[in-house]
Amino acid sequence: MKPITLKDIAEILGISVTTVSKALKDYPDVSKKTKRLVRETAETLNYKPNAFAVNLRTSESKTIGIIIPEVVHHFFSSVLKGIVAQAEKKGYLVIILQSNESYELEKKQIDLLLNKRVDGILMSLANGTIHFDHLDEILISETPLVLFDKIAKVVQCSKVIINDRKAAYNATKHLIESGCKKIAHFRGPLLPQNSIDRFLGYKSALLEHGMNYDPSLVYILNDMSFEEGVHFSKELLKDHKDVDGVFINTDLVAIGAISEFNKQGIAIPNDIKIVGFSNWFMSSVITPTLSTIDQPGYEMGKVAFKLLYKEIKQKKKKIPVTFKTVELPTNLVIRESSIAEKIN
Amino acid sequence: MKPITLKDIAEILGISVTTVSKALKDYPDVSKKTKRLVRETAETLNYKPNAFAVNLRTSESKTIGIIIPEVVHHFFSSVLKGIVAQAEKKGYLVIILQSNESYELEKKQIDLLLNKRVDGILMSLANGTIHFDHLDEILISETPLVLFDKIAKVVQCSKVIINDRKAAYNATKHLIESGCKKIAHFRGPLLPQNSIDRFLGYKSALLEHGMNYDPSLVYILNDMSFEEGVHFSKELLKDHKDVDGVFINTDLVAIGAISEFNKQGIAIPNDIKIVGFSNWFMSSVITPTLSTIDQPGYEMGKVAFKLLYKEIKQKKKKIPVTFKTVELPTNLVIRESSIAEKIN
DNA sequence: CTGAAAGCGCTTACAG
DNA sequence: CTGAAAGCGCTTACAG
Secondary structure, three states: OOOOOOOHHHHOOOHHHHHHHHHHHOOOOHHHHHHHHHHHHHHHHHOOOOHHHHHHHHHHOEEEEEEEEOOOOOOHHHHHHHHHHHHHHHOEEEEEEEOOOOHHHHHHHHHHHHHHOOOEEEEOOOOOOOOOHHHHHHHOOOOOOOEEEOOOOOOOOOOEOOOOHHHHHHHHHHHHOOOOOEEEEEOOOOOOOOHHHHHHHHHHHHHHHHOOHHHHHHOOOOOOHHHHHHHHHHHHHHHHHOOOOEEEEHHHHHHHHHHHHHHOOOOOOOOEEEEEEEOOOOHOOOOOOOOEEOOOOOHHHHHHHHHHHHHHHHHOOOOOOOOOOEOOOOOEEOOHHHOOOOOO | OOOOHHHHHHHHOOOOOOHHHHHOOOOOOOOOHOOOOOOOHHHHHOOOOHHHHHHHOOOOEEEEEEEEOOOOOOHHHHHHHHHHHHHHOOOOOEEHHHHOHHHHHHHHHHHHHHHOOOOOEEOOOOOOOOOOHHHHHHHHHOOOOOEEEEOOOOOOOEEEEEEOHHHHHHHHHHHOOOOOOOEEEEEEEOOOHHHHHHHHHHHHHHHHHOOOHHHHHHEOOOOHHHHHHHHHHHHHHHHOOOOOOOEEHHHHHHHHHHHHHHHHHOOOOOEEEEEEOOOHHHHHHOOOOOOEEEHHHHHHHHHHHHHHOOOOOOOHHHOOOOOOEEOOOEEEEOHHHHHHOOOO
8 A cells, every 4th residue: 555645635636736735734825725625635545744755855853862871770761761751742753772881882873873864862871981082973963962861071062960979978978967987888880970970979078077088998880780789798898897888879789788788687777877879769668768869860851852852943943052061959868778876 | 064965976076976876885787996986985075875865765764663651661671672682783773652551642652653654663552552443553554563562462463472371370370389278369450461361370270270269369450569569468468367379460569569578577488478470680689589470571572573574574575474473481480489388 | 825846865777 | 887867755935
């Protein structure tokens, strides 16, 4: 069954393709009668404009691309959900690609999206990404780009972030105020900005509260898994028997830690207090419930798309684009794992 | 900066657009010298074929669409990951849409994909989907369609499923063999085929092992959340004090149940045994670890794409398509939550 | 109010 | 081995 075209409708009604096209797009210079006729016919035949032709004519695809490090991940899938929901509202479709934390893949995927001529790109960078020439390609092609969460400060584009440093500072400060004297940190890999920032927040909270900063209390994680939470908790207990607080880079790892501490009979929060990061729903549900930093994934996706959408519109109208960095608020959620001991 | 076109290259080299096009596509009837020249120039200018024009000419977009009920969900995001990975290998990009379990949204999204003229569609149906005329639209448009996991048996297309009934049968049988005398079931909503099938498997396992089927032991869940697991565990303990086993539709709910049983001091597996469904990674990590049915999400995504890809190729070659239903094996994973009591 | 014509950037059957 | 020409299905500036 060949799809119906404008030409088909034009022939049936004995009018020109031009008029059919204009009638369907409700141009003011077409008579009401013709419009009605055209619309009825289009309806009856179930006419659908050929998107390929429209794309070619208008040079836009009404499609954007998103590259994230990992799809099976609570935070990123929340962001994805926010993006897709918002995009659909504005008539945009979303192509999803995942870099698996690899620079090489990320680079290749940018090429794929650029070749596809998407109207815009949304990205959160891979841990393996150390230089950013591949992002320059996006900028050179004048494709609007918005980075979120795992960003590169040097890249000239709009960004949506949280203040990782401040959030980590608050988490650590909260541990101090709950009475912790020796606070460890399970941090992410060395490269990504957010694990650097969280580490810096941790460190400055210690120093500003007159506490020692001891590098041996900082453990560098790799894949940020539950298993790493278990493993490094064991290490921590071996290395520092008197540790009484941990600030952990992400909830999944923190839940691994809780599970290990529970197993070893270390009482949380009495022996050791824990604060995680991300507010994964499991953290409100584990025993003990986990204090954490609420990181608004869905909201971040929504805002990132909105920024991108605005840039796409501006580009179309040839208005010069000014880049914006939106910082979303985070929130320290205090639960059982970090409450101060009751005074006996 | 205007993108480079074939015409640009042709003009620079003083040859025709035809020859440039053929040279780049390595047609045999172009001289080696011309090919080399064209390629070098294309390389230097960073030529990228205009995908819109190629789409229009070839009537294919090298893009497929996927509609799933929910992105933020371990099983579906695993499927999505499998699809995206496999599609990328074959040069296809994936548009992601989510129905939020709503028939209306699902219908609208099918229209979006059809209007976009994707080369194929992959779907897992919403719980709210009761009739399937919207799927007929896909078939009428002759767009290849593969359903996975939440399918409709009556729809004429390829499918990737697990044998929910058999898996549920095995889960329940395992509870019986572990010594349970009174086994409850937390099932999913009434409509989706997979919650029906799992219920039927539960029921037939009981009957075939000479046990009573008592409808009051079957609880119908709605959103299959952790909270529902907590809630219905409370109900269950109120209604049936002597229950000693539960087969639960999905791990998240089962983990809610475990958490509530733990809280009430009901010993798992000694007082009550539990088997879940899906093998979410948390189930291997909770205390006690949860027995469950391993449901291969990533694999399902891979297979679904492969089927779709084959149909896309066949359609292109005008080979008539025969629909296939692939049933992926599941696996009962026995952990602490269901082991038989030791004989004292 | 209507329509002929050009053009978006490719691909490919055909001629030479 | 090379190229002129047609055509994919639209949109839109322009003429009448």
